């Protein structure tokens with residue numbers, strides 16, 4: 001019987017010819033990623049369990065990005081970064097990207113792609129639930145807890161259950177008013193927040209083929225919102241050319257066999273789809289933008305690993321160009337490289353940075369910022385009574401700050417259009 | 432000899448997320464200081480909405496007063512148990528509160544792995560919905576090896592899904608113990 005891409009990667013990483021969903025296998029891990037929130041407890045468990053002989057299994061395969069709680073005066077948060085810094089110094093780690101230095105990169109999932117850690121056919125684990133983002137590169141990537149991460153840190157191995165795969169096919173040509181965010185919010189509404197638990201979500205179809213790597217990463221990023229173990233998209237020319245820019249040319253390209261077995265299959269025609277939001281307080285609380293249009297908002301937020309990539313800002317700039325925002329609007333580039341590109345990429349002759357400043361947006365430094373609330377002094381954090389429309393990935397109560405705030409998740413087009421009017425607005429009105 | 436867990440059931444609904452299990456504001460306590468560790472038990476399941484706490488009746492606190500140990504040691508849950516963040520403090524808090532096993536219809540993957548690999552508690556999956564047939568406070572007996580649950584209050588027996596490959600890790604008391612026993616580390 002045929003295998004899916006995910007099954008093929010599992011077979012390779014476990015040294016087997018074939019694997020079947022449900023079977024548990026030991027995987028050789030290619031990259032372990034951690035950050036300032038889960039890194040310190042992972043290191044503590046690793047030291048405790050391995051004791052005197054604690055050894056990092058492979059320094060080159062450990063990547064550490066401080067990104068979550070970093071531009072803050074909060075002492076516990078700063079202590080966490082200090083622990084990482086000390087650890088990196090003690091063990092002479094080559095892939096530590098310290099904040100406050102020119103090595104600082106920004107949000108881990110985007111930095112992994114930009115720094116060349118996402119290699120097709122490989123296995124990447126991270127101490128963050130959105131580690132599934134890297135799957136856009138035809139690889140297996142997923143989040144784990146601290147004990148698992150500590151185990152990988154010492155051994156380079158971890159057990160994992162081979163997931164069943166679900167197939168999502170998007171046919172048609174993407175209309176200008178839709179982004180990958182609309183597609184994933186549609187899926188979430190259709191399958192709910194546990195619709196993909198312990199499964200791999202495989203995306204394909206002509207609409208995916210024409211998407212940039214960054215748009216693809218929006219889809220794989222939110223696989224976890226459906227409970228998914230991973231999201232995955234097969235390598236194609238778009239992937240190859242992204243990697244060749246980084247001088248990466250050697251890797252395994254896997255594709256799903258035509259007789260591979262899927263748990264379920266969903267087919268969409270993007271030309272018939274509409275801009276979508278997830279209403280408070282769950283990412284599967286789907287509605288169309290046209291249905292909720294007119295709902296007042298108090299803040300607009302464009303940022304995070306989901307919606308703070310250069311492509312997200314290009315969408316937003318399309319709408320904000322030559323116009324003024326009506327409510328506080330935050331632009332939070334996911335990475336330093338995205339921040340730099342804001343000053344380089346142009347639309348109608350103006351840089352995106354000029355467009356956003358002229359529109360009256362607040363432009364923040366790269367980090368997770370208010371995507372997960374964070375300490376009280378975090379930029380863009382929601383306060384009591386706020387109604388936020390955001391390009392981020394979660395809208396549980398309190399996720400962006402106050403439990404007394406409501407968050408709508410939407411595409412950068414919809415958020416930008418809503419910023420102009422102070423109410424949820426269909427981007428088609430401005431395109 | 433097969434290992435049994437005997438005790439009182441505490442019944443919860445669907446989508447019990449890690450914030451309901453241990454709210455983020457309590458994650459500041461040290462997990463290595465024995466006194467501070469008790470706080471995790473004290474606040475375990477403290478954010479479950481009161482009407483959903485201890486079904487079918489609701490409003491049955493998991494932890495009474497200042498205690499950090501619950502009178503209930505087996506949790507019966509619905510689907511998607513443990514969804515939300517990847518925090519390992521969630522199964523830890525329940526372990527500190529005295530919980531030995533959870534029997535839910537399904538789990539969020541990271542919570543499931545954390546429970547097993549951290550050696551905090553044993554997560555079983557039921558074959559059918561149990562939250563309608565077992566009541567909070569029922570005396571239950573769980574046989575870990577044959578995956579059978581007996582509700583002694585009603586004399587009903589339920590066959591649960593086998594633990595499969597995680598059984599050995601559960602038996603060892605966590606991933607590191609397992610690995611040491613099998614000379615993996």
Ligand code: SF4
Pocket residue numbers: 068107108109128130304305306367368371372392393
């Ligand atoms: S931007 Fe948000 S979702 Fe992404 S890693 Fe940071 S906190 Fe997590």
